[in-house]
Amino acid sequence: MTGEADARAERIVRALTARHVTIAVAESLTGGLLTAAFVAVPGASVVLRGGVVAYDTAIKHSVLGVDAEVLAAHGPVHPDVAMQMAAGVRTALALDGVESEIGLSTTGVAGPDAQDGHPPGTAFVGVAVGATVRSFALQLPGDRNTVRASVVQEALRFLEESL
Amino acid sequence: MTGEADARAERIVRALTARHVTIAVAESLTGGLLTAAFVAVPGASVVLRGGVVAYDTAIKHSVLGVDAEVLAAHGPVHPDVAMQMAAGVRTALALDGVESEIGLSTTGVAGPDAQDGHPPGTAFVGVAVGATVRSFALQLPGDRNTVRASVVQEALRFLEESL
Numbered sequence: 026m027t028g029e030a031d032a033r034a035e036r037i038v039r040a041l042t043a044r045h046v047t048i049a050v051a052e053s054l055t056g057g058l059l060t061a062a063f064v065a066v067p068g069a070s071v072v073l074r075g076g077v078v079a080y081d082t083a084i085k086h087s088v089l090g091v092d093a094e095v096l097a098a099h100g101p102v103h104p105d106v107a108m109q110m111a112a113g114v115r116t117a118l119a120l121d122g123v124e125s126e127i128g129l130s131t132t133g134v135a136g137p138d139a140q141d142g143h144p145p146g147t148a149f150v151g152v153a154v155g156a157t158v159r160s161f162a163l164q165l166p167g168d169r170n171t172v173r174a175s176v177v178q179e180a181l182r183f184l185e186e187s188l
Numbered sequence: 189m190t191g192e193a194d195a196r197a198e199r200i201v202r203a204l205t206a207r208h209v210t211i212a213v214a215e216s217l218t219g220g221l222l223t224a225a226f227v228a229v230p231g232a233s234v235v236l237r238g239g240v241v242a243y244d245t246a247i248k249h250s251v252l253g254v255d256a257e258v259l260a261a262h263g264p265v266h267p268d269v270a271m272q273m274a275a276g277v278r279t280a281l282a283l284d285g286v287e288s289e290i291g292l293s294t295t296g297v298a299g300p301d302a303q304d305g306h307p308p309g310t311a312f313v314g315v316a317v318g319a320t321v322r323s324f325a326l327q328l329p330g331d332r333n334t335v336r337a338s339v340v341q342e343a344l345r346f347l348e349e350s351l
Binding site: 050052054055056057058059060061063064065067069070073074075076077078079080081083084087088117118119120135137169170173 | 213215217218219220221222223224226227228230232233236237238239240241242243244246247250251280281282283298300332333336
């Protein structure tokens with residue numbers, strides 16, 4: 026992600042710029058790499074509000090507004106958590122009460138250890154576009170860094186298809 | 189940053205783990221890459237609360253608590269802004285009123301264009317450790333992505349030296 030701008034991230038930035046909409050990003054296992062994929066695109070500042078890396082599970086509740094009950098019942102690796110992160114980051118990064126139209130999120134297990142019974146490579150991506158919120162589930166191969174890079178790519182793909 | 193964990197980030201995570209202190213990260217031009225450098229270290233979850241990518245300048249005020257007057261007078265590329273981001277992200281990511289002991293921040297111009305009269309490669313890093321807040325200034329060569337990667341490395345170095 027430190028290299029050339031990802032072609033898909035670039036297409037998304039162009040599409041959002043043309044629509045005059047903004048995006049906010051909430052990340053867990055990707056740890057900043059998904060937001061960085063947008064930042065790598067020249068001109069991204071027009072559409073990118075920013076991002077929250079909610080690495081500590083409690084931050085998902087306190088900053089992103091994920092239900093504490095959902096976190097307590099299911100843990101952070103769950104489709105509902107991904108959806109609530111995507112919707113919630115728009116509120117967390119609202120300006121003068123105006124939320125971003127789009128929220129994008131990741132949560133999952135990078136490894137090497139399992140978490141809450143989920144094996145490494147388990148991940149969920151959330152996309153909130155207006156009132157519609159979707160999530161999708163992934164089971165990915167590879168080590169910690171491979172999983173993380175793959176989740177970034179999958180999140181960009183899912184977002185592009187959701188636009 | 190998607191590759192092997194950075195050796196310096198790894199040493200910092202080990203040092204913070206040994207001291208039982210936590211860290212929160214506030215990024216502007218590095219766009220998530222600095223937080224990702226910590227996330228790349230296995231065991232980082234013990235010390236890393238999370239990060240805020242305040243890419244939109246207004247987010248630096250609304251989420252991180254940077255003085256609106258300072259932003260209006262100097263713009264976001266300024267040592268005081270870096271210091272206030274480093275101190276402020278500890279509050280933004282506080283849990284039950286308990287702030288992280290350490291805050292780390294970046295702000296600057298990745299390029300290719302100048303911003304507020306600052307040429308590309310101008311950057312400031314802020315480090316807040318307890319009640320002590322420091323910033324340091326950088327002027328770095330290279331394109332957008334090189335500048336960003338260099339600021340991540342400089343921020344890690346400055347933090348390690350500040351511990």
